[in-house]
Amino acid sequence: MTSASQRQRRIANLRGRIAGPQDAYERCRAFPCKNRTTADRGEGLNRLYCRKHIEFYRRHGSYVKASYGAGELRPYRLRALGWLKAHGHELVVRSAVESVQRLYRSAGAPIAANRLTGLSPGDRANAAWAQLRKANVEPLEVVAAWLAVDLRIRDDLQPDRHEEYRQVQAAKLIHRMAGGMHKRWELERPDGKMALTEFHKHPVSRGRVLRVLGCQLQAACGELCIA
Structure with missing residues (x-):
């Protein structure tokens, strides 16, 4: 079982990766979106897409194509x-x-x-x-x-x-x-x-x-x- 200290180290590592410099695109790759990626904003690890398109992907399975009705x-x-x-x-x-x-x-x-x-x-x-x-x-x-x-x-x-x-x-x-x-x-x-x-x-x-x-x-x- 994972110890509390190991969990704390993983959390600290994740926070450092989010807060630290990222080799990321400045803007979201979903054209023509001009939002900044979550990595660029220090809000996540995604170096290609903004929060809006990440949520879109979670709902539809695609960053740009909506679901069929x-x-x-x-x-x-x-x-x-x-x-x-x-x-x-x-x-x-x-x-x-x-x-x-x-x-x-x-x-x-x-x-x-x-x-x-x-x-x-x-x-x-x-x-x-x-x-x-x-x-x-x-x-x-x-x-x-x-x-x-x-x-x-x-x-x-x-x-x-x-x-x-x-x-x-x-x-x-x-x-x-x-x-x-x-x-x-x-x-x-x-x-x-x-x-x-x-x-x-x-x-x-x-x-x-x-x-x-x-x-x-x-x-x-x-x-x-x-x-």
């Missing part, structure tokens, strides 16, 4: 689902569906969206799979989500072909499919009348959890491809 992906999901149903007898399709089923089974108990804060990316990914299972999302629809992103990227005139972008886009899509927590209850007001109260909470779709989900989905479905 649900409506944009819907026709591709329908096309992929139709193809999967027509080829459901093929070994590669059955293998992908079974892999998603294993992810469902190994995910553990669902965790409410308001209890995810502080959990590791792996635990949050398991919570997403458990929520998909709880929401009765068919594994075939999850496989279709991966294929839909692949089809959309192939049709994109200005695509981002990095694996990370593909993984994050698929993860964001199944995150939406899993839904969130929705509760309604009645409370008595001071005047004696009942008032309906609602609480809606969705998991935050950003950061390492998207990479974990995307990698797991790619491992399950990566051999599938619609010609």
Whole structure:
């Protein structure tokens, strides 16, 4: 186990690297952004991008290309689902569906969206799979989500072909499919009348959890491809 003194040395080293001179570009590499990089500002170690584009990358899997919208992906999901149903007898399709089923089974108990804060990316990914299972999302629809992103990227005139972008886009899509927590209850007001109260909470779709989900989905479905 790491001792307290070792942790303190690592923290001191990190602070020194942040505060010290950096071999960094002065401006963010995302054209036409004119912000200074986090390394140049002494706010981080990234020598290529500013804080704004680092946060953009955490949400979308790319420093410059935004995520595909649900409506944009819907026709591709329908096309992929139709193809999967027509080829459901093929070994590669059955293998992908079974892999998603294993992810469902190994995910553990669902965790409410308001209890995810502080959990590791792996635990949050398991919570997403458990929520998909709880929401009765068919594994075939999850496989279709991966294929839909692949089809959309192939049709994109200005695509981002990095694996990370593909993984994050698929993860964001199944995150939406899993839904969130929705509760309604009645409370008595001071005047004696009942008032309906609602609480809606969705998991935050950003950061390492998207990479974990995307990698797991790619491992399950990566051999599938619609010609």
